[in-house]
Amino acid sequence: MNFRIQYDRQDEFLPICEDFNEMAVRLKESVTKIQQQEQNRKELLAGISHDIRSPLTSIQAYVEGLMDGVARTPKVQRSYLATIKTKVEDLDRMVSQLFLFSKMELGDYPENSIRLRLDEKIEAAVLEAKEEYKEHGLQLITDLTPVTVTADPIQLERVISNVMGNSLKYKEQEKGLLRISLIKNGATCTLTFDDDGPGVPEEALPHLFEAFYRSDPARQNPQKGSGLGLAIVKSIITHAGGSIQAKRSEFGGLKIEICLSCEEGSESDGKNTDRGR
CATH class of the missing domain: 1.10.287.130 (Signal transduction histidine kinase, dimerisation/phosphotransfer (DHp) domain)
Incomplete structure (x- = not known):
């Protein structure tokens, strides 16, 4: 050859x-x-x-x-x-x-895409999970700009749930923080999950979305989950035409950044829904 x-x-x-x-x-x-x-x-x-x-x-x-x-x-x-x-x-x-x-x-893949408010979807997910997360010592904070997207609502719920659950699973301190932000830039929007957990080595970041990735010692415990959560998230986002990447968080932990297409018009009054949980 x-x-x-x-x-x-x-x-x-x-x-x-x-x-x-x-x-x-x-x-x-x-x-x-x-x-x-x-x-x-x-x-x-x-x-x-x-x-x-x-x-x-x-x-x-x-x-x-x-x-x-x-x-x-x-x-x-x-x-x-x-x-x-x-x-x-x-x-x-x-x-x-x-x-x-x-x-x-x-x-x-299911093909049940509809027009929906992504910020409202995130708020609903946070509202549903806030008590459980509070009991486990993880505070949820949202900073969301109104954004309308066309997507499958069930798959979006899975994305939000899996990424939030990832921060909860790998929290090491008694008290932790997860900040969820959504910003809009024309026809695209960026959804970011920032936590103050243990983070991962720089060389491990590109591999976090691989199924059963084991090179990061913090993620070798099978009791932490199936090892498929972030791989499923990437698959959903990629199929929807978006992109996802992992970075080091400004809080010292992990940042998951998701970019999606959205409608360019203004939603509601254009104000952010900034709430601490």
């Missing part, structure tokens, strides 16, 4: 040689793409095995404890059963995320 024909004469054989060289280039690119896909498949399978093994091991240990009589009192038995239930729910969420990701990889 690396062989090329060197032919300098200006005769009838020159186009044939050029076609051969072009075919060799395309063949090499095709083989490289297939090899990369195979490597991605292996990494995906390794990630699935890694993440499923942990809750299964816990379930097995607690079931054996119940069978062997280690949990002697009703109180301890209930505690064991509650832990088993939690691990089963973790597995269910993991399988659901994997199923969704697999469908997206095959190009199976």
